[in-house]
Each structure stands twice: as structure tokens, then as C-alpha cells.
Amino acid sequence: MRMASKLMHAVWYESYGGGPAGLKHVEVPVPAPNKDEVLLKLEATSLNPVEWKTQKGMLRPIFPRKLPFIPATDVAGEVMEVGLGVRSFKAGDKVVAMLHYLNGGGLAEYGIAKENLTVPRPPEVSAAEGAGLPIAALTAHQALTQAAGVKLDGSGSQKNILITAASGGVGHYAVQLAKLGNTHVTATCGARNIDLVKSLGADEVLDYKTPDGAVLKSPSGQKYDAVIHCATGIPWSTFEPNLSANGKVIDITPGVSAMWTFALKKLTFSKKQLVPLLLIPKGRNLEYLVKLVSEGKLKTVVDSKHPLSKAEDAWAKSIDGHATGKIIVEP
């Protein structure tokens, strides 16, 4: 019997809004892979804020493409079936994948991934560690390497980096990756996570609820060459006095005022710039990140694990905005 004729447990929403209560548990057919796709039996899925933002309608009309929608893209699992054109994988392979952002599908027992965003997962990397990576670690990687110009092999010039919300999904990977790149890292987080963020490698940590933390002032007087801005709601005027002459703020959640600052700084040829960043996921970067985890150079901090039958609890935790590391759902 082909997998496609079987039913699976999945969690979807049928309309915008509703938060955790808007999620419904359903039985739907196991999807079948197209030519360039693999069917995965999911072992772990991680949540990202974009998922509840999409449910809220904040990305309307682009996402979701249609309702009902099974959310989440970041998964680890085992290949069950491959499309006719797939060459790199076979049934039984353990992988990490980012499902297509338009299709989602991660809150389910099975999911479909494109071959080019699927990478092998060695036995040293657990399903939860792998599933944490795609959106969060790829964003940290892109922000540091492309936008901030940090070379992760440590061969570049020494840079001072500020990472805001360093205890969150993106931030905790950014701290670790930045330290691989020969940088001095100042990080912000809440008081309860200071020791954790130091243990990830940050040189200096600011409690964002203290006066010095609120103004992002480095305890040792560093000016920042780049800010990997993973928090929200901090105006340009707070960053500006803390930046070095050519300092950049890489904003991964740019709102209207950030976009104005971006345009203004460009038009006035300012040396200090605001750079809005949108993730462009690449399989080779995901493969690199999985390798770092397998070598013990990068770790996924797991905030909490939730069974698929209680996906609402994971969803509520994500909306709450106080995760330390990644929220994992296990089918």
C-alpha cells in the first residue's frame, strides 16, 4: 500500500486568529512526494514566531496561501519515500529539512520536503537538535556572514557584535556562531538567562531590563560594528550612539519605522546603516550548521518539548515570547 493512501494525525487552523484555541486536530491523507521531493516521517518539529504571526494574519495576503493550513517548516525525520528525480536520499535516511514556507506541514506525522532543503542528519545530532536549526540558525548564519561580514572560520578582522534577545531561537545560535568567527560578543537577555548566554560564549551580557541594558551600553565600552537585532521595539536612536563609525544594525523583524530608517540612511549615504534581513534558506548552509552540531561546535538549547497531541501548549509558549532556545513538538 502506498503511504499516500494512509491517514495521519495533523494540526491545522481553518481561519485567521484564535491563537492556540484556533488549532484543530485532524486526520488527513499522508501527502505524496513530487519529482524533487521527499516524504518524511517526522520525529521533531520546531516552532518559530512566524508561525503564530501567520495565523494572526500579519503576513496576509501572502501567507498562508490557502486555508486550512498545517503550520511549521523546521523538521527532522526519516525519509520514507522519494520523488522520481531525487538522487541524494533514499528511504531510511535520517535528515533535517526546512519544508516549503508556502506549504508548511510540520505539525503532522509526515511532511513533504524539497530535496534541495533536505540535508543528512548524522547519528550524533538528535531529532530535536536538528529540527531547531532551519529558520533560526540559518537566519543567524545569514545575518552574521552575509550582512555583517563575519567569517565563521575566524579568518576575518576582529569585530564587535551586539546580539539582542540572545536567549531566543535566533539569538542563541547567533551568539555561538559569532564566537566561531573571532568576534567580541555583547549580548542582551533577561536576568534568568545571563548564565546560559555566557555559557554559549558571550563575552559580556546585559540584562535588558536594567538601565544600562535598555540603552545597550557595553560594560567595557565597546562600540558595535554590527548588531544582530533579534528583539523588537528598540528605536534607531538607542542603537546609534553605540555603533562604530561604519556600524550596521541588522534588523530581522523590521517594522515601518525601521524601513524608514533604512531608506533614510541609504539616501543620505550614512556610514551607519540599518539593514532589514529576510531569510533566504540554502541547503548548503543548513548542511554546514548540522555539521557544526555533530562536531559539538553549535548546540540547540531546547526550551521545551511537547507531544503533537498538545501542540496548543507549544503554540501558546511561542506566542508568549519568552522561550529560551527552541520550542519542539514531537509527533
Ligand SMILES: NC(=O)c1ccc[n+]([C@@H]2O[C@H](COP(=O)([O-])OP(=O)(O)OC[C@H]3O[C@@H](n4cnc5c(N)ncnc54)[C@H](OP(=O)(O)O)[C@@H]3O)[C@@H](O)[C@H]2O)c1
Ligand atoms: N527576517 C527573518 O527572516 C526572520 C527569521 C527568523 C526570525 N525572525 C524574527 O526574529 C524575531 C526573533 O525570533 P526568535 O525565534 O529568536 O524569537 P523567540 O525565540 O520567541 O525569542 C524569545 C526570547 O527573546 C527574549 N527577548 C524578548 N524581548 C527582548 C528584549 N527586548 N531584549 C532582550 N531579549 C528579549 C526573551 O527573553 P525573556 O523571556 O527574558 O523576555 C526570549 O528568551 C521574531 O520577531 C521573528 O519573527 C525573522
